[in-house]
Amino acid sequence: MNRKADHRKPRLVFFQWDHQPNANAAGYLLLHMQQQVKCLETHFDVIVVNRDCDYAEICDRYEPDLTLFESGYRSHGSHRIKIANTNAHITVPKLGLHNADAWCDRRAGFLSDMEHWGIETYFAIATMAPEYMPAVKDNLFVWPNFIDPEVYRDYGQQKIIPVTLTGQAYGLYPWRQTIFPIFRDRYPCLVSPQHAYESKLASQLLSGEAYARALNASLVAPTCGTMGGEIVRKHFEIPGAKSCLVTERTAAVEAAGFVDMENCVFVDSSNAVEKLDYLFAHPDDIRRITAAGYSLVHSRHTLTHRPQIYQWFMLNKGLEVGEKIIQSGPFGELTKVRRTSMQESVHIVGEARDRALLKQGDLLLQQGRVEDAKHCYERCLDFVSYLPEAKFRLALCALQEGDADRASGLLVELVKVTITDYGALDPDPVEWAYFLLALICRGHFKQARRLRDFYPSLFHEEIRRAHLVIAQLGGSADAVAPRSYGRDRKSVHQVPDRTDSEWLVWFTDILERCQRHDLSNGLRLAAFGGSAAGENMTSPHFKADAGLRLRLYSGIDGLMVKLRLNGMRPNVPPLPEFRYLWHLARGLIPQSQRGSFRRIQMALSRPSRSKHP
Structure with a gap:
């Protein structure tokens, strides 16, 4: 499509979810999505793409000046679209839109989307989003809520x-x-x-x-x-x-x-x-x-008072080396400043009740008062039952108490929300790192080692440390892991700032609390004694995780790799708690037949009824 000569507004392609599928959803939700488009149309010629698509083909067709990707929405029945080839047309600037509550449990999915789509600058509708995603707050701007003045106005109604x-x-x-x-x-x-x-x-x-x-x-x-x-x-x-x-x-x-x-x-x-x-x-x-x-x-x-995305577009066009864009406040304008200046975007901090409870709980956990810390984290769940930060910290408490099964269960829930419920390509890196550690604490070392590189593009300091533990306990020649494998993935979680030595002391203590004394001794010897811990591979704890069921899952996944069927492998770890075989079977069944498969699966999952009273 050729650009018309009299085209005045910059062209924006908005990759928006398909919010139409759920006819039972509240009408105002759909209105909000329509009003967002109407707001963007104040400054842009907007093309909405709300279907699975190829980014390169869309850019070839519409020649956009800017693309905007909705992400992180907590579905309510809406369809999250799939977008291929987002590494094409690198000269077209891309923005992410976190269209969700600041505390949403799809934040890890949002950050995964941004990484895989190559997006480094984001807007959020929540004024508190920078407080809930501090890892990206320097590149996060607020496009706050507004009204459509054609709808919300004075109708002259009698005040009855x-x-x-x-x-x-x-x-x-x-x-x-x-x-x-x-x-x-x-x-x-x-x-x-x-x-x-x-x-x-x-x-x-x-x-x-x-x-x-x-x-x-x-x-x-x-x-x-x-x-x-x-x-x-x-x-x-x-x-x-x-x-x-x-x-x-x-x-x-x-x-x-x-x-x-x-x-x-x-x-x-x-x-x-x-x-x-x-x-x-x-x-x-x-x-x-x-x-x-x-x-x-x-x-x-009103929607005419929300030019922040347009302001970013105009400022970014003329952005010079040594300059950056900041926002004067959650409702403020965007401006350019020198990177060497002390000016930063102005965010609202310190108001959220769950943030205060998390900080209080962290202090108590640092002091060893695990029960009191748990009480703070559980109170957070009274506000938001799915809050990832609270669940992750409760998993840490479980490890402190020596309950590796409880910790693993909580971490499995968190990982499943991101990769299964939301559909991201990989989980939060900190959640994944501590899931691997929880597997080791349960005595499932072989599974942890097999899963170490299951998400090969997922890098983080805590993942590096988990890999270091696996290498040392396995007697690997790579026992001294590199500091990082690539650019660290952003996480919704903040962990205590420790050196590697301090962190290893902490984890050896966790192994002791989980009754993995041989692993604790082996890690202590490898980390501080200078020798490998490969002899621990013959310990009873390592043998305990080699059950038939776990070997079956790993064997099937390994067969898929050998047969070069990686494209058909589920994006979930080959473990029963992630329902690996169910996802594998679902992936092998044509889309048209999945409804029947789902009904059969539900029927099989129902408890059988005895013929006798």
């Missing part, structure tokens, strides 16, 4: 609803859990049901204009930004529809320009009733605050 309560109010929303019952028990309220995103009833929830009109007919509507202190769309939708925003005071909300009793109302459990009673008794004040909130949102937070 005192309070409207919408949105989820479970553990992720502690402020709502406290405030919603207070309001519901004291004031007449319009209460929207709390259907899950994937529920068949989710499609019945108010969305779009109907939702905006309900807000427009309400005097006040409360919302919060979750335990993470985030800015969610409701923060803008409520005042954007000319209702008075009642919310929790957070740094993100204040960064957006909200000021208590000027354009919104900040409340907590101690003053919520007092403030609302005052507002209802002073209608002039509530009208003033509502009008100011409406003015703030429509002057700063």
Whole structure:
């Protein structure tokens, strides 16, 4: 396709997931995706590609000036598209879009996608994303939530609803859990049901204009930004529809320009009733605050006020050696500065409740107070039941307690989320490294050694150390592993800063706690005594992992390699806990017949019923 001579806007190809497949999904989810495209169209000629495709062919066809890749979404039924040949057209700049909550358990999948697609600069819709992905925060910018002013506006509705309560109010929303019952028990309220995103009833929830009109007919509507202190769309939708925003005071909300009793109302459990009673008794004040909130949102937070991706594109075109791009704040503009300057992007830090608990737990674990540390990490799961950082740290606690099986189970769950549920090409590097270590702690050394290079492009300092342990315990000539094999893959996890010697002391202690005394002695001898530990291969612990079932899995995988059928091998380790044989069989069955295969598999997995009572 030739570029038209009168083409004025730069052309952007947006590789967006196919968000249409799930007809039962909440309507507002699909609207959000459509509004993102509409926002991009403010500055770009946008071509949306939401099917499996070849990047080179797409670039040849559309000749884009910029490409944007959606990634890290927590599906809710949407289809994650596959994109081949992303190493083509290297002159076309590429950006990643983390279109998810900052704490999402698909972050490792996002980082894997970015690595394999050759993308080094990212945007996120969550203002707290840099706090949750510190490894990439220097290359991470915020493209924050916004409203479509054609939908969220003043419809002139009569204010017949005192309070409207919408949105989820479970553990992720502690402020709502406290405030919603207070309001519901004291004031007449319009209460929207709390259907899950994937529920068949989710499609019945108010969305779009109907939702905006309900807000427009309400005097006040409360919302919060979750335990993470985030800015969610409701923060803008409520005042954007000319209702008075009642919310929790957070740094993100204040960064957006909200000021208590000027354009919104900040409340907590101690003053919520007092403030609302005052507002209802002073209608002039509530009208003033509502009008100011409406003015703030429509002057700063509509889709026309989100030029950050366009700004990056324009700045990057003229970026010179020795310059970098920074963002003045989560809602701020992007600018160029010298790399030698002290200026960095301004991020919001220190507000998220789970981050505080993780830090507290880390300090307790460092002091050897494992039970207290576990309590902190488990409290994080009360907010987000799937939080990867909390589960990973609980695996570390299990190792400290000598429970290698428990640690391995937690790490298997984490790896499966990324490579099976999300479909990434490889897992988080730190999770993979510690899974290998947990295998060794269970006495499954041979499996750990076989799996050492299962993900050959996955590099990280912790993987190097796991490889070092495997080499030393196996008596390998490569017992002194190189510092790294390539560029370290970014991880969602932060591990204690230790030297190799300190780390080896720590792991030998873990082996002792897991009752692997021969391995501990062998590693201590190899690491600090200068001799190999190959003689440990004959120990009972090494023999214990050579069971028929594990050998069967490894043998089948090895046969696939010998027959040069690598393209048909599952992207999961050849172990029963990863359902290797199921994935292998599924891969060998044509796409058209997989529905029947799935039904057979489900039938076989059901417990049999006895013919006798």
